[in-house]
Amino acid sequence: MTCFLCLFEAPPGAQGHPTRRCQLRQQLQCRHWVYKEHIFYLLGPCLSETCSHNKQCAVRGLVGHTSHSLTLSPTRWRLTPAGFVVHIASLGVPIITGIDFVCPLVGDCQASRIVAAVHDLALSAR
Numbered sequence: 389m390t391c392f393l394c395l396f397e398a399p400p401g402a403q404g405h406p407t408r409r410c411q412l413r414q415q416l417q418c419r420h421w422v423y424k425e426h427i428f429y430l431l432g433p434c435l436s437e438t439c440s441h442n443k444q445c446a447v448r449g450l451v452g453h454t455s456h457s458l459t460l461s462p463t464r465w466r467l468t469p470a471g472f473v474v475h476i477a478s479l480g481v482p483i484i485t486g487i488d489f490v491c492p493l494v495g496d497c498q499a500s501r502i503v504a505a506v507h508d509l510a511l512s513a514r
């Protein structure tokens with residue numbers, strides 16, 4: 389099983405995870421909090437209490453995302469006909485770098501550390 393988001397490929401014995409269950413998928417940028425012209429913008433208040441817009445970023449202390457929140461970049465995400473955001477399932481999608489994170493203080497180095505931590509976690513899950 390390969391995760392197209394963090395590109396974790398489960399070695400024999402490890403469990404792996406599908407893209408939709410990736411740690412990096414859990415705290416995605418809130419669709420109600422992107423700017424209005426954004427193709428994923430949703431009108432109205434967000435009703436999810438566990439949504440990233442309710443979280444505080446540990447890096448900068450801002451509310452609205454976590455240090456792991458990814459932006460809703462149209463090169464990486466698409467909308468299903470039912471209106472759900474899903475990751476584009478292709479190995480041609482670029483690897484995650486600093487610009488993929490909502491937090492402006494997450495640079496390329498930290499981005500690769502976060503991805504490595506997700507891989508470590510995936511390896512330890514059985």
Ligand SMILES: [Zn+2]
Nearest residue numbers: 391394396410
């Ligand atoms: Zn993953």
Ligand SMILES: [Zn+2]
Nearest residue numbers: 418434439441
């Ligand atoms: Zn939200």
